[in-house]
Amino acid sequence: MNYNRPEETIRIDWLTVIIYILIVSFGAMNIYSANSTIDHTFVFDLSMEYGKQFLWIGVTAIIVFLILIVDPKFFNFSGYGIYVIVIVMLLVLLGTGVINKGAQAWFKIGSFKLQPSEFAKYATSLALAKFLGTFDVKFAGKKNIAICFGIILLPMALTLAQNDTGSALVFVSFFLVLYREGFSGWYLVIGLYLATLFVFTILFPSLYLILVILIICATVFYFFKKYNQMLWLTLIVFFSSAIFILSVDFIFAKLLQPHQQQRILVTLNQDVAEYYPRKAKEFSLFKIDANRKDKKASKRDYSYNVRQSKISIGAGQWFGNGFNNGTQTKAQLVPEQHTDFIFCTVGEEYGFVGSTTFVLVYLFFIGRLYYMAERQKNDFARVYGYCTASVIFFHFFVNVGMALGVLPVIGIPLPFMSYGGSSLFSFSMMLFTFLKLDANRVNEVSSVY
Amino acid sequence: MEKSSKLLVFFIVLTVIGVIFITRLFFLQIVDTSNYYKALAYGSNEITIYPARGTIVDRYGKLLVYNDAVYDLMAVPQKIKNIDKLRLCNVLQIDTNEFNQRIKKASKYNTREASIIYKSLPFNIYSQLQEIIYEYPAFFIETKIDRRYNINGAAHLLGYMGEVSEKQLQVEKYYKPGDIKGVSGMEKSYELYLRGIKGKKIVLVDKFSKQQGSFAGGKFDSLPTAGQNLIASIDLNLQEYGEQLMKNKFGSIVAIEPATGEVLAIVNSPNYDPNVLVGQSRNRNFSALLLDPRKPLFNRALKAPYPPGSTFKTVQALIGLQEGVLTPDTKYPCHGGYHMGSLTVGCHPHASPLDLEHSIQQSCNAYYCFVYRSILDNPAYNSVQDAYLKWTQYLNSFGIGIKTEIDLPEESPGIVKKTQYFERVFGKNWRSSNVISLSIGQGEIGLTPLQMVNVATVIANRGYYYTPHVVKAIGDEKILLEQYKIKHKAMINIAYYDSVIAGMARVCKPGGTAGRTGIEGITICAKTGTAQNPHGAHHSIFIAFAPRDNPKIAIAVVVENGGYGAEYAGPIANLMIERYLATDKTITSRKDMLDRMLNSNLVGSSVYDAPKPDSTLRKPLLPLTAKP
């Protein structure tokens, strides 16, 4: 059923490919801007990261070509296989990490560092799609739900064990896919609510937080009391929130080791040196002992990145400084600007007009992927498409939100933009696998029925 | 929910996030211009404008200390990109290695903030640099202040400036690396008044138009506030005269105006020229001074306690009178000294017995052994120890054994032992005979020259002193600090001073212990002293005040290894008094005594050369003095 290859290529969603090429080229330009110095301006200078990025783009083109000529059935067929390989790689890394007493997130191949966690997203997408795409399997019934959760949580746990909090959090995006497949949206809302409560509990006095929730619940009850069971609902929300807050507070203040606390604080963009004395004075049920503070606690101001990021973006004003002209960018004032903070370069060099255009194009791109996922005629391709769109969406949301200072500093790359071979390969593989499946959707009809 | 409508939910979420992000972008890039300014500030340099440090004048308005501008080349290491290194190095007259080294050191300190690359630019380099500096946006020249001294002595009094240490930088945010602050003398104790408030100017660097423009219309600039000028209580003329007199001698002179506590002169010998501790050669000369075995940096006047010798008899007499164990008419015999059992305190031959007034005139040792024993063995007290404790309280009321709290750093409280000390040495029930040497100011007692002059001040004032101070007014408002308006009272009734003063008035007249040092026409009330020195010749000591009525000057002189009080300290003190009270400062009635003092040498020839001020030290181009 796959004899008409030229016809398929025509059906590739060219709009998506063009946007992809635009984003990758734009990314390379920004990496060049952030990374090139007066001494290093040659575009293909392989001693510089922007030069390597061009190399990665070349390699990506080959990978993309290979994916496009592969029989689309291969992805369905090998879904579990790739998943198992990646899980084994993560386990090996974890093992060597234990032996070397230091977590490591990559395999070194020459000067290239292969990061299995980047590919874990791809593998998980395939595995999840394969499972939910199996004939007669739906996201229903305890067993199937448990398997889906297992497929997602296993690589997530392994990534977390490597201290790669950012990459681990990305697996949360698969719950968006499950939502599409029948998971109640309330769970996502509750999840989001609890995540917000978690952050607030660590940042603010827990008892005040509980008071605020009490007031909100009481107000809601007052205005909606004509509805049945409103009393019970607000009471349940209040008490479960209070219990959650107190347990988070207790676990954070009393059970976690100082270095564990600090990892969370750094992620939440807190100045560790300032946090402990403030927290120790706070009106709180479970007091943090300021003396428990790790002796090695760095006095570094962790808000520096975000502050510099905001200055960089703010410097852009309406139209920006233009390509390779950002003063903040060229001075390399934002740490990690060519990787996780690449959006600062966009902000400074292209201004409000450029950044807004970029955000709109990127969101259109993600929206297009969701649209394409929905139009798939078999379950495997649809689930896989949702996975691809959701992972890219999560990355985009967290990355840009972090650069804009509206989300905590979670170091994850901006897909197709940030410097890095592993992430460019894995995202391109993910995307083009989906484009291939999409291109083949007409031929796939028969196999479903 | 229908599956296709779930796609709608995704689209809604995407739209909401788009709205949030674009709103946030609008706020960061368009509404909040502070980020823009912060970024712009990166393309500019923040230049600190150093305020003029307060000047110091003497009590008659003669300039003692003023400012000179020095120029430092500063750079922000992070901004150094694509520069014509060779050209800059040529102008700076250093090789590129050295240049790279300095940049490296600066970036090690802080890559984002300006550090000094070339300290105190020589003038020729400075003027060449001015021509090209605009082509080096990471570099700028900062004008700083260094001190110049209009006197080549009084170094211990004026003090010197030094670079702020790294430790201080962390504590005191006012200072930046490379700043100097007062580290001794008046420069240190009045640092807060002298330093003023720094200003800043943010200039945009435009590499192409070779211009430095003001940033944001000067919105973030601030002008410096000059430091406050000080009027010292010092009499420059008297100070210099004292330094001449002390040449080739070790010791010190302190003179005070009794009515106010204002210090008229503080002379230390050996001394050094304060101009050697400025500018480029500061560190080199400082090490030389530090290594000099004569210890020219040592402030004897405030830090060296000497046994006061016979000058202490004045204090003993006053305490005896106050305690009621002595009257002006009390007579004690002296036959070559004080004898008691095996104990003998010798005395020179003189008429016997003597009353109080003549005991001071003749400085009879035996008399004060009787006096002191009657103080300590006073039956009004339970024990010698109690009486001794009371005695030390009397001393403290004279400023002996405690710091005077003069407005100069690093003062010694002198030596007054506690009773416990004697318990350790002589056992629990020690007796007055154990401490008999204290009666004549020898043994376990030490006064700094400053404390000695304070004793003279108390007697001159008949019962009180003001905390000695070297600054009589601060700033344009001519403020005198509150602590110098407080009268400290000695625990002696005013009535008891008469006989002691009468005795002191006889000392410089024929028949007195310094009978040949008197000055025609001035009644000098004085007391000679000789401090036994276990290491060599006795120290010559003299305290005095004049005139007898309404005294204008109190003085203490210590000349190490100068022998008897009348040999060196007496003549020097009396010449100083003459000079201070005379209207014509050029003549003296005691030319003989002056020549003898100027020509005497108690030090011997020295192989050590005092550091000389930098010969290249140019006259100030731009004397940065605050308002006169």
Ligand SMILES: [Zn+2]
């Ligand atoms: Zn005698």
